[in-house]
Amino acid sequence: MNDEPTSRRSEPPAPRPGRRRGADPDRPHRRTVLRVVLVTQLCLALITAGAVAFAYDRLDSGLDVQDIEAQLMDRPDKLDTAGPEEPLNILVLGTDDRGCEGCGIDGEAGGGGSDTTLLIHVSADRQEAYGVSLPRDALVDRPDCMAEDGSTIPGAELAMFNTAFAEGGAACTVQTLEQLTGVLIDHYVTVDFNGFVDMVDAVGGVEVCLPKAVADPKTKIYLDAGTQVLDGGDALKYVRERTVLSANSDIGRMKRQQAFIASMVNKVVSAGTLTRPDRVYAFLKAATGSLTLDAELDSLSKLADLAMQFRKTGLSDIKFISVPFETYEPDPNRLVWTEDASKLWTRIKRDKPLSTSLKQGSINAADPVGGPSGSPSASPGSGGGKAPSEIEKAEALANGLCA
Structure with a gap:
């Protein structure tokens, strides 16, 4: 008979070299995974930073700066x-350059004039802004x-305002506006039509x-109602057209431009825009590639700093008006500008908000469209909170706007 037991306790295995008893066998693997994750995150951070820097350099190099x-x-x-x-006065000029395809929709001759001129006043506390x-x-x-070469460009009496740009560019336009109004222009921006299309x-x-x-084969404008x-x-066709959409030519076009801006x-x-990096980049690329700026706005960082100053300005505090004018009788x-224009320039020089009379018919950035699908306002787009009068409705229709 075999006296040895039929079963016996196995001896514990000898520890493997380099491994402590009780150690987690997956720990080296986990450490490897952690290192891979960290290295990957670091690489992604470097790539992202490089991409941002590359995008920034590309946008910055697209700026056209002119010291006037x-x-x-x-x-x-x-x-x-x-x-x-300090309060800011920024002059925005839309150039009448027909270098882009389809810009001359109304058959105008071009000639390098300023097709759109907008003076933007921003209050010192950045609580209010209005464009004129x-x-x-x-x-x-x-x-x-x-002129750039130091020569004198002769002035003229009873000259069309936009001849200043045609004769002497942005410098002459700034000079003209400052002399006529007494308002100091802090910055100017010129936008060409190609950039406008891309920004939209x-x-x-x-x-x-x-x-x-609107269906007009001559100007190739086909737009639905509403x-x-x-x-x-x-x-571009909408903001440039002045014969079909508006019964009053340039006046209607000017009001439509205000509503569109x-x-x-x-x-x-x-x-919908700020949360889309692709849209932000595309907008900045289009903007920087089509802008001519003064020397104090010669980099994207300075433009960003300027833009950041508007973070306190609500959309309802941004309004657009026209300088008070009337028909020239002859x-x-x-x-011609009216006497009320002098009151407007005084308010701008003193950094005062628009008076009630000057706000009449203004367009509000918080409610720029208005129309039947939105809330009726005191005047088209003004957000005034009351239904427009019959006169205001007729004026809106004459300007090609919904009442």
Whole structure:
């Protein structure tokens, strides 16, 4: 008989070299995974930072800067303020350059004039901003200007306002406006039509409202009635056309431009744009590639700093008006500024908000479209909270806007 037990306890296995008893056999693997994750995150961070830097450099290099300071003479004094910021007056010029395809939709000859002129006043506390449209057909006494080579560009009496740009570019326009109004222009921006199309497309189109459908083979404008989103090409036609959409030519076009700019501001600052990096980059790329700026805005960082100052300004605090004007009696195709224009310039120089009378008919960036699908307002797009009168409705229709 075998006296040995039929079963016995196994001896514990000898520890493997280099491994402690009780150690987690998966720990080396976990450490490897952790290192891979960390290295991957670091690489992604470096790639992202590189991409941002690359994008920033590309956008920054697209800026066109023009120093006009030496060409400006007898400039107004700047308002002294007690706060940390100063009021800003920014002149925006839309150039009448027919270099882009389809810009000359109305058969105008071009000639390098300024098709759109908008003076934007921003209060020192950044709580309010308003843009003032200046009719290109308004007759003014244009002062002498200085050309880039130092020569004198003779002034003229009862000259159309936009001849200042045609004769001497942005410098002459700034000189003319400062001499006529006493308002110091802090910055100027020139935008060409090519950039306008790209900027609109970059944000996915801009909403407008038409009181009636338009189908005009001559100008190639085909738009539906009511509220709709226009792409860049149709938007350009919408803001440039002055014979079909508006019964009053340049006046109607100017009001439509105000409504469109207000709607575009609304779209750009909306979550639908700011939360889309691709749209933000495309918009900035289009903007920087089509802007000419003064020397104090010579980099993307300075533009960003300027934009950040508007974070306190609500959309309802951004309004668009026209300089008070009337028809020039000897020629009904021309305009002149009225006495109320002097009151407007005084308020801007003193950094005061718009008076009730000056706000009449203003367009509000918080409600730029208005129309039947939105809330009726005191005047088209003004967000005034009451239904428009019959006179205001007729004026809106004459301007090609919904009431």
